[in-house]
Amino acid sequence: MSRRRDALELAEELLSDIELNRLSGQDIARKASRLARIANDFDATTWLRYEVSGYPEGSLDADSVSAAKRSGRETRNDDGETRYWTASIGTIQAIVNLSHVQIEASRDAPVSISSANPSQYVSAPSGNTGERSALRNQAVQYQGKLDKVLGAIHQWVSELYYELRFGGAVEDAFTVVRTNVDGKISALVPDALVKLTSAFENSVSGNPEDWAGAASTCRRLIKSVADSLRPPGDPVDGRKMGDGNYINRLIDWIVNHSSASETYRDVIVADLSYLGRRLDALADAGNKGAHAEVTQYEASRYIAGTYLFLGDILMLHEEGEKEQGEV
Template sequence: MKPRYEEATLLSEEILKNFELTEIPTQNIVLKCLRLARLINDFDSVEWLKNEANGYETSEQGFLTATAWKAAAKSGRRYFIDDPNSKKDKKEKVERAFTDTIAVMEANVNAAKARMEVAYDRNVSLSSHSTFAPSIPPTNASERNSIFKIIQDNTGKIEKVKSRLYQYVFDVNYELKFADITEDIFTRKRNTVDSKLKDICPEAIQKFISVYENLKSDNDEDWANAVHTCRRIIKEVADSLYSPSENLIELPGGKKLKIGEDQYINRLIQYIESKSTSDKFASIVGSHLKFIGERLDGVHEAANKGTHAEVTLEEAERYIIYTYLVLGDILSL
């Protein structure tokens, strides 16, 4: 997918330049916007831009289809007028949409401009020996006003649609660049964690591969399995860094802390506190570790009881990222 997103980023930059420098006709820009939507698998926008590129679909009765009506709203094509069928003193408003394609409206503007060039008033020379003033030929002012209205109306509609197209491309460009920055940051963190895991817990690398495979599934049980695997990875790291013990640790205040086989979070927190020279760092990482540990344990316990813990794909992805970030902090000590 990365080459597609790289192409999409470059294309979005190119389209913004086309808009800002008025380099090509807007209809050509619409087609480039359609390709951009296809590259990023934005299927809703593909349907919208297909209407913009190919014309708005109508039903057998001559009304816009539901998809076309929705697309008209996204393009800023819908507007309100007084209901011509209303018999009330105060007219009710009804919503309509203009449906000419950008190509048609641009052609209307170009044709009107050509007409305007020949609609000027001819120079007239009048002379007469009559005592009556000669009649002055009528001007083309009325025609020019009519042509101007065509230009103004079509240009206004084009600019409405252009503003929506520009905003769409601008937003996509921003999201692609932000995602790229975020991905670079996470990739560096992941590479650091993977490198250190190879030394202390090489089996964890293979488990992370299993996690990624589960995320490709459409089955929520596989997403839950990805979360289970994150728990096993953290536990294996705990076993490598701070072995379990049946002995209890006495905390300040006299409280006893278990650090047995199942208390892997407690063991990691003890490891952090023993290695970190910053109480604040230990506190922050410890709180993050407790949070993710409680959630992972909850999913694990539900599975042990034979019940199904509901895990969404977004949630599974979030805990995988949390796992990497927490392990990165721990392994940096």
């Protein structure tokens, strides 16, 4: 089962936990933290860590302030200065629970028997009424704080759920392409599956250096396909066909070794040119000693683009082999 499906199932379960009040606030925060980790949502992971463990004592740093704002923990004192309540969600829940227990306990006021009428019970004078009022105010105040945090978590989980649900349909469509490529690419490049597996593992890593590695792997794989279909050679119509000119070589193969329509060939060539330029730019930056900045989104996009291109190439290759067999 993919991480996306794991995350989708956990998100759906967590929404029910919140809406049906099946878990304590602390357990909801912990479960949400696990969901953030599975979904690779690093901002949410940082935010929820504060909700589970509490916020720093004293002045807050930029990360904890951002997390507190996300949970609606802002308040203002009498001077209009912004403050943040910093107790963990577990502590807030405990105060709410304790307040309700104390309210119930204060209802058991001591009673005495009236000397004038022994059959009449009279409540003993006490401060229980005022005490219960204070406890109710405390319970309402802290329940409001708890509801704000749980509301923020519910909103995040709900948004992630629909994102994952929509993305699942896209993933299923992509799986069709991926399955086709994985089953056939080894005929052209024997170690292609090793390269693709490496690229996928790097793309889901939490290390930004691995994301650049995923892009580099995609480039090497496309070059390997070019080496198999159109080995380096002499220039053609002024276009270099050397070892490093793998994009030119693939374009030459597409144009001269495919019976596909001109429009279809143009689409594949355009996609290849765009993807190749992006990957070459990253490689050139690395060769010059510059740090190649690749986001996780970009790494995933390079992998998807590589798979779609390989699917087109394999289809053209199969059609070419069939035509040769029919001759």
